[in-house]
Amino acid sequence: MGTDAPPVRRRILEAAFDAFLARGVSATSIHDLKRDTGISGGALAHHFPAKRDLILAVLAEPVAAALMETWIAPLERAADTRTGVAAIFQGLIADLSARGHVLGCPLHTLASEIAGQDTRYADNVRNLYERWRQVLTRKIEADQAAGRLPPSPADELALFIIATYSGAMGLARSVQQVEPLAVCAATLDGLLSPS
Numbered sequence: 052m053g054t055d056a057p058p059v060r061r062r063i064l065e066a067a068f069d070a071f072l073a074r075g076v077s078a079t080s081i082h083d084l085k086r087d088t089g090i091s092g093g094a095l096a097h098h099f100p101a102k103r104d105l106i107l108a109v110l111a112e113p114v115a116a117a118l119m120e121t122w123i124a125p126l127e128r129a130a131d132t133r134t135g136v137a138a139i140f141q142g143l144i145a146d147l148s149a150r151g152h153v154l155g156c157p158l159h160t161l162a163s164e165i166a167g168q169d170t171r172y173a174d175n176v177r178n179l180y181e182r183w184r185q186v187l188t189r190k191i192e193a194d195q196a197a198g199r200l201p202p203s204p205a206d207e208l209a210l211f212i213i214a215t216y217s218g219a220m221g222l223a224r225s226v227q228q229v230e231p232l233a234v235c236a237a238t239l240d241g242l243l244s245p246s
Contacts, residue, residue: 060098062088067105068113072154076106076164106165110175117157118179123186131199132190133243136212140236144229155224158183159217184209199245215239 066087070079081102085092099105122139129135147153154160162176187209194200200208219235 059090059094063090063095063098063105064108064113067109068157071106071109072157072160076161103169103171106161107171107175110161110172110179114157114161115179118183122183126186126190129190131197132187132194133199133240133245135190136243137236137240140216140232140239144232144236147223147229147232153220153223153227153229156217156220159220160224163221180213183213187212194243200243212239 063084066084067079070083070087074083081092081095084090084105085095088095099108121143125139125142126132126135129138158176158179162180165172166176167173184206188206191200191205191208195202195205215235215238219231222231223229
């Protein structure tokens with residue numbers, strides 16, 4: 052293996068993340084991952100003794116990183132909620148349009164399949180959603196304090212934004228079109244406009 056090759060554990064996680072999004076967790080076998088990575092069963096078992104361990108690691112690492120990159124960091128950098136949410140949706144729409152294929156929100160896609168199967172999965176999923184909601188809530192509260200948004204339960208508005216995005220991504224994946232994202236982005240923009 053050359054010095055530029057990613058470490059084995061990271062290769063496994065990247066392959067599992069891609070396979071779980073494209074094929075689903077249940078439809079992805081350990082054999083599939085060995086084939087996709089070219090890694091032996093022994094090396095895979097060394098890092099992830101059971102598929103459950105691999106699923107938890109995918110949630111904790113690539114899924115959490117995707118959430119940070121797509122939503123949390125852009126929101127934290129944004130001047131306000133409206134600007135941040137609009138930029139996030141515009142970026143996703145441009146990226147998905149260029150790709151020509153919609154895989155969906157990594158967190159929602161995996162959560163919808165696995166959360167009811169194991170309490171540790173559900174706890175990890177809940178923690179990721181709660182982190183996301185907290186960042187949105189803080190941004191909304193700052194907008195309310197500055198008079199950019201009317202007083203209302205900020206945590207409920209945050210949950211509404213997350214649910215809108217998750218639903219739009221799920222529908223976009225189902226129809227393989229970005230239109231649901233564009234429509235929801237426009238509606239959210241109106242909702243988050245200063246009154």
